[in-house]
Amino acid sequence: MGxxxxLRARVALARLTEPGDTEIGAQLARASASEVLDRVVAGTLDSRRLAHYxxxxGGxxxxxxxxxxxxxxxRVVLPGDPEWPPQLDDLGAARPVVLWVRGQADLAEAARRSVAVVGARACTxxxxxxxxxxxxxLGERGWTVVSGAAYGIxxxxxxxxxxxxxxxxxxxxxxxxVVYPSAHEALLTRIRAGGVLVSELPPGCRPTKPRFLLRNRVIAALGRGTVVVEAALRSGARNTGNQTVDLSRELMAVPGAVTSAMSAGCHEMIRTQGAHLVxxxxxxxxIVGRLGVDDSPPRRGDERPxxxxxxxxxxxxxxxxxxxxAGAGNVARVAGVDLPSVLRCLGQLAVLGLAEQVDDGWRKAAARRGGA
Amino acid sequence: MGxxxxLRARVALARLTEPGDTEIGAQLARASASEVLDRVVAGTLDSRRLAHYxxxxGGxxxxxxxxxxxxxxxRVVLPGDPEWPPQLDDLGAARPVVLWVRGQADLAEAARRSVAVVGARACTxxxxxxxxxxxxxLGERGWTVVSGAAYGIxxxxxxxxxxxxxxxxxxxxxxxxVVYPSAHEALLTRIRAGGVLVSELPPGCRPTKPRFLLRNRVIAALGRGTVVVEAALRSGARNTGNQTVDLSRELMAVPGAVTSAMSAGCHEMIRTQGAHLVxxxxxxxxIVGRLGVDDSPPRRGDERPxxxxxxxxxxxxxxxxxxxxAGAGNVARVAGVDLPSVLRCLGQLAVLGLAEQVDDGWRKAAARRGGA
Known part of the structure; x- marks a missing residue:
């Protein structure tokens, strides 16, 4: 089959169904798209959703x-096409029927080393x-950010x-x-110029609440992991987090003030879902990088003398x-250290600039006198 | 032995040693305090630290x-006394030789259900x-806070x-x-009135950096767990955190803004030491409470219709x-739902106040028109 x-059959099926329809996904795993479409048209598809399709x-x-x-x-991209990101196949029967891709970058290439970064629209x-x-x-380190172009995070x-x-x-x-939100027209244009816009919905389709939630599974599936930057206890970003866990991808969350409702969802994900704090x-x-290539040195505070x-x-x-x-004997009594050790230590401390000899006694060096 | x-021998040994001296702790596990003291005085103690003691x-x-x-x-409290908190025995050879306890509360009783809460002196x-x-x-729930009376957290x-x-x-x-820091004289007086001050150092001893660090092990050992509220990457609070882990107590940390240096230590403990985010x-x-008594209901966002x-x-x-x-047939096409289901759903939505019938068509109810 050509x-x-x-392609034409998948475009038609994308019109007849909503994103993430596992019923149609299961049909497509067993038969070609044109066979499935023919059965919908003929009314012979063995599916409890046939009437919905x-x-x-008519349209x-x-x-x-x-x-x-x-x-x-x-560009209309089908599973198996060079621009199809193979990681989307992890969605199984919820895999998109078809992708509409718009922009200068190659989707599969851009998404190969990518991380989803999502969060609250009403962010702080x-x-x-x-x-x-x-x-x-992430961009500086050669990684691609996948997100949803929404307000906020x-x-x-x-x-x-x-x-x-x-x-x-x-x-x-x-x-x-469709430009949504309309205030992001310039942002969407800039993303197209250097990256890509991806949709599984056909031209003209408006966003709806279920479509936002189902879109999240594509964001979660494209990245090696998902970082939630801010999220209320209930939020779309937490939905993306759940999808990430379901897909066995790495879930990460950014902490914030415990007094901020916009960080409460992040803290809850770390507390109860095993999200990594980042x-x-x-x-x-x-968490998601290549060992020995992307890993960072351990964090250290300032070294002190x-x-x-x-x-x-x-x-x-x-x-x-x-x-x-004070004389060395007095220092020995205060410190609880024997005299020979005290004399050896005083020499060491003097070399490091931590102790100074004054007349016949010892005291902390000037720079040390402030510290506890 | 009386x-x-x-008691007199332990008070003397506390004078001759510094807190947390595992050498003297090991000696005390094998012999009485007066026997150990006699050997120090006679110079017969089998210890490389004898000269230090x-x-x-002289003093x-x-x-x-x-x-x-x-x-x-x-009150001078010895291991095994009714006021001795048995959890301190988990310190093994680093167990305090003796405790000096001052205040209205009974130490063992107050510390029985307790949590250490510590953190940066230069807190935000x-x-x-x-x-x-x-x-x-914690106090409202009948739990005792153990801490170090320092500035800040x-x-x-x-x-x-x-x-x-x-x-x-x-x-x-x-x-x-000793009143330290001196600005906390009123705070220490209030703590004595309702709780207790505990020290393993004899009267007159000044605080030193090593003593602060060794004090932390007692804080960590008294509580069922330790909460670090704010800590720089290097800080005494992180030391208390390490002691907590070494004692197999629960380590907890409060998150904050990732832009705050005072939360960096907390985040690092959660990231790399398995500290619980609280x-x-x-x-x-x-984390530390009694199952079924102290546990809290799951967090939920607001319910929506x-x-x-x-x-x-x-x-x-x-x-x-x-x-x-719009007419029900049009709604069916847009929603991708068959007509009988659409009619059933419209009835349900009308009852919930989410949809309203206008003339021969349907639309979202007024209150719903703002949402996406």
Whole structure:
């Protein structure tokens, strides 16, 4: 069977069904798209949803869909095509029937090393700041940000990637020609210029609440893992988190103030769903990156001069007076260290600039006198 | 052997050694305190630290220590005494030689159901706010806060407990008569009035850096777990965290903004040490509390009227126009749901106040028109 026949049939089936319809997905696993379509039209499909599919037969116009796609430079991508991201096959029967792809980047290539970054639409300035930083940090390290182009965290993550000229992938809950939200027209145009817009809904389709939720499974499936930057206890981002867990991808969440409702969902995911706590792009790549390539050095505080002192030298240091110098015998009694050890330690402390000799006694060096 | 003999010997040994000296702890596991003391005095103790202990013999005055303790109403508590918290025995050879206890509460009773709450001295307003809330929340639930009476998080946790008139335990890194930090004189007085101050250092001893670190093991050992509220990557609170893990107690950390250096240590403990993320007292008791008594109900977001709608009804709801009403057949085509189901769902939606009939058509009810 030719690709065009299969393509036309899948475009038609995408019109007749809603995204993530596992009934049609199961049919497509057993038969070609044109066979499945024929059975819908003939009323012979063995499915309890047949009547639902048939309710939309009246509005079907595959030629119009393909003409519009061509006019908008939208590529129709089928499972198995070179631009089809193979990781979407992990969705099983919920795999998209077809993808509408629009933009300069190759979807499969852009999504090969990618992380989903999602979160609240009504995010805080803090969440926006963190999302921009994550998008830029991942982009700088050669990783692609996948998100949903929504208000708030999604847009901030895309913008961070765009700021470092990294490709980014926006998965839409509407047709590839629909600008939603309309205020993001410029953002969507910028994403198309350096990355791609992806939709499983045919041209003209409006976003609906179920479509937003079902779109989330595509975001979760494209990335090696999902980072939730901010999320209320109930939110679409947590839905994406659940999809991520269901797909055995890595779930990550950014912490925030426990007083912020917009971080409550993130904390709950870490507490109860085993989400990894991540604070920046380096943390994310510690989870999803390639071992030895993307991993970051351990975090360290500042080194301090007395870090390498042994226990006895520390006790002698703490036993030294701050102002009036004390003899070594007195230091030995205060520190609880025998005299020969005290004399050895005092020499060591003097070399490190931590102790100073004054007349016949010892005291802490000037720079040390402030510390406890 | 009489308790007084043992008590006097332990007071002397506490003078000759520093807290957490496992060498002396091992000796005390094999012999009585007076036997160990006799060997130190005679120079026959089989220990590489003998000379260190002997360095302090000159300053020993057990009667003076006991007189001062009596004058200050400080109780000298030995292992096995009714007021000795048995959980301290988990410290093994690092168990305190003796405890100096000062305050109205019984230490063993107060510490029986207790949690350590610790953190940065240079904490943020956020950390202070959270620590006060944790102290009060734990106190209200009948749990005792153990901390170190330091500036910042420690003081805030104690204050939260005191605010709800719950006993709180402050473990000092100095003698029981030393007011440190001096600005906390009023706080320490309030803690004594409703709780207890605990020290393993004899009267008059000043706090030193090693003593702060060794004090932390007592804080960690007293509580069922330790909550770190704020901590820099390097901090004393992280030391208490490490001691908590070493003692197989529960380690918990409060998240904060990833942009805050004072939360970086908390995040690192969650990321790399398996610390539990906790956001409030209820979370803490989910970890350390008694099952079925202290555990909290699962967190839920607000219930919404369409929570119980099935998938078809949701699709019909989303397929309804917002302004101009549409006929049921049109709704069926848009929603991809067969007509009989559409009619059934419309009835259900009308009852819930989510859809309304206008003339011969249907649209979303007024209150729903704002939502996506």
């Amino acid at each position: 690709r065009l026949t299969e 048939q309710a939309r037969l 079907l116009d595959v030629d119009a869909d393909l003409d519009l796609a061509a006019a908008l430079h939208v 300035d803090y969440g926006e700041h963190v999302a921009v930083g994550l998008g830029a940090g 999604d847009a901030a993550a895309h913008r961070g990637a765009l700021a470092v000229e990294a490709p980014t992938v926006a998965v839409l809950a509407c047709g590839p020609d 604070t920046d792009a380096a943390d994310v790549l510690d 007395h870090d390498d002192l042994d226990e006895l030298a520390l006790r002698v240091l703490e036993g030294l007076p701050v102002r009036r110098a | 308790r007084l003999t043992e 002997q360095a302090r013999l 020993l005055d057990v009667d003076a220590d006991l007189d001062l303790a009596a004058a200050l109403h400080v 307003d956020y950390g202070e706010h959270v620590a006060v809330g944790l102290g009060a929340g 420690d003081a805030a946790a104690h204050r939260g407990a005191l605010a709800v008139e719950a006993p709180t335990v402050a473990v000092l890194a100095c003698g029981p008569d 956001t409030d007292a209820a979370d803490v008791l989910d 369409h929570d119980d709608l099935d998938e078809l009804a949701l699709r019909v709801l989303e397929g309804l126009p917002v302004r101009r009403a």
